[in-house]
Amino acid sequence: MGTLPAGTERPGRASATMPLALTGPAPQAGLDLLRIVRINEEIKSVVGVAFRINIMALNAIFLAKRAGTAARGFGVLSNELRTFSQNLRDCMGELSGLVDACVGEVSVVLRDIRHTRLLRQAVAASSWAGGAAVLAARQAESERHLQRLTARRKALRRALDDAFRMVELGGVLAKSAKIEAAYGQSFAASLAQVSGEFDGVVEEIRKSLEALRRSDFFGRH
Amino acid sequence: MKTTRTIFQDGDHKWVAIVRDPERKGHLIDTNEYLVTHGGQGLLLDPGGAEIFPAVFSALSAEFDPSALAGIFASHQDPDICSSLALWLEFNPQMHCYVSWLWRSFIPHFGGSADTFVAMPDAGMTIALGGLSLTAVPAHYLHSSGNLHLYDAQARMFFSGDVGAALLPPGEDGLFVEDFDAHIRHAEAFHRRWMGSNEAKRSWCERVAKMDIDMLCPQHGAVYQGADVERFINWFDALPVGVVGS
Ligand SMILES: [Fe+2]
Ligand SMILES: [Fe+2]
Numbered sequence: 001m002g003t004l005p006a007g008t009e010r011p012g013r014a015s016a017t018m019p020l021a022l023t024g025p026a027p028q029a030g031l032d033l034l035r036i037v038r039i040n041e042e043i044k045s046v047v048g049v050a051f052r053i054n055i056m057a058l059n060a061i062f063l064a065k066r067a068g069t070a071a072r073g074f075g076v077l078s079n080e081l082r083t084f085s086q087n088l089r090d091c092m093g094e095l096s097g098l099v100d101a102c103v104g105e106v107s108v109v110l111r112d113i114r115h116t117r118l119l120r121q122a123v124a125a126s127s128w129a130g131g132a133a134v135l136a137a138r139q140a141e142s143e144r145h146l147q148r149l150t151a152r153r154k155a156l157r158r159a160l161d162d163a164f165r166m167v168e169l170g171g172v173l174a175k176s177a178k179i180e181a182a183y184g185q186s187f188a189a190s191l192a193q194v195s196g197e198f199d200g201v202v203e204e205i206r207k208s209l210e211a212l213r214r215s216d217f218f219g220r221h
Numbered sequence: 222m223k224t225t226r227t228i229f230q231d232g233d234h235k236w237v238a239i240v241r242d243p244e245r246k247g248h249l250i251d252t253n254e255y256l257v258t259h260g261g262q263g264l265l266l267d268p269g270g271a272e273i274f275p276a277v278f279s280a281l282s283a284e285f286d287p288s289a290l291a292g293i294f295a296s297h298q299d300p301d302i303c304s305s306l307a308l309w310l311e312f313n314p315q316m317h318c319y320v321s322w323l324w325r326s327f328i329p330h331f332g333g334s335a336d337t338f339v340a341m342p343d344a345g346m347t348i349a350l351g352g353l354s355l356t357a358v359p360a361h362y363l364h365s366s367g368n369l370h371l372y373d374a375q376a377r378m379f380f381s382g383d384v385g386a387a388l389l390p391p392g393e394d395g396l397f398v399e400d401f402d403a404h405i406r407h408a409e410a411f412h413r414r415w416m417g418s419n420e421a422k423r424s425w426c427e428r429v430a431k432m433d434i435d436m437l438c439p440q441h442g443a444v445y446q447g448a449d450v451e452r453f454i455n456w457f458d459a460l461p462v463g464v465v466g467s
Binding site: 114115118119121122124125126127128130131134137138 | 222271272274275276278279282283286287288305307308311312
């Protein structure tokens with residue numbers, strides 16, 4: 001059974017009634033991905049430094065104990081620095097989680113852009129009446145993804161600001177420890193060395209966080 | 222844009238070939254897509270890669286309501302077979318994708334949810350389409366290790382995926398094979414290199430030779446019809462495959 005090749009030739013309609021936005025959001029999202037990946041790398045290095053700080057705080061506590069009454073003030077501060085270093089580690093964990101979430105959302109937005117581009121081209125070249133509704137639904141979904149990215153971006157920015165304030169406080173503690181070190185009599189030199197190293201490391205983290213807050217990932221949106 | 226050609230019709234039972242896009246970018250392999258319709262429903266065979274979706278969609282939608290596509294048949298897992306899956310699902314999220322059980326958890330990387338996929342067993346299965354029974358036919362290791370073809374006994378049409386594929390030079394890209402000997406030269410290197418198992422090839426040839434087939438429709442190249450179907454099966458049976466660099 002079956003009739004043979006009708007051979008009806010019907011080329012698809014090749015008109016383009018809608019503008020094809022081939023530039024614009026894609027390069028922006030691509031840059032965002034690059035920026036968030038850089039932020040991720042930087043945060044990983046800060047996490048490494050935060051570990052170092054924890055060990056340094058422990059050393060400072062032992063040193064203060066050995067110095068006894070001569071370094072009572074330094075001892076109090078080194079305990080504070082130990083608490084600071086633990087808080088800093090928790091804070092970096094939270095930042096890493098937020099960065100992961102941002103990488104995920106930027107990837108979704110990038111996928112949406114390609115998907116929507118192909119869908120738009122298909123609907124523009126087709127005479128089928130239902131295309132506009134499908135495209136509108138897809139664009140609404142992409143818009144939801146963009147809003148989710150905006151929310152994540154803001155959360156990351158807030159967390160970076162909180163981390164920055166915490167590190168500034170750590171800097172004050174480290175500087176106070178440097179002053180207290182001077183009263184450490186025979187331990188003064190080693191206390192000064194420990195508190196100096198501490199101050200240097202905190203300053204390193206502060207600079208990193210400051211640069212991260214200035215990332216274009218948070219700007220011009 | 223691609224062209225649609227109705228290659229079988231009996232009432233609303235149709236096989237439509239979606240072929241030859243003159244605007245196709247040269248770095249993308251040319252593919253044939255086939256639409257089978259019956260009882261108001263459609264099954265799209267190897268719908269193609271994401272980048273050619275606009276060309277396939279616009280051609281198909283001139284023939285058939287894309288929201289009435291009940292399913293997609295994916296002969297295997299390659300990107301030129303079904304990386305457009307997520308885009309087709311936009312038009313009917315309830316659509317099913319039939320694929321070898323082997324690729325059941327691989328193909329979802331192209332889109333779809335857990336409910337989208339129907340895992341076809343190695344022995345093949347029957348696929349119902351608007352009152353029509355289609356048969357998924359095993360073609361494993363030709364070339365993919367989990368590979369199925371589709372037979373429509375009522376229309377005597379056979380979709381053969383990458384088997385029968387030819388890489389046609391410009392100017393020799395007619396829809397049907399006209400001169401078998403001239404055509405098969407463009408298929409030889411492809412079959413030697415892409416098809417991995419002589420044993421699998423033998424059993425496929427035995428299986429398919431027993432079927433009544435008017436047209437053998439590959440995913441690349443031209444459609445074999447009439448005596449060329451048997452000619453192709455015999456040629457393939459005699460060809461040593463799984464050969465590098467010849
Ligand atoms: Fe393939
Ligand atoms: Fe292929």
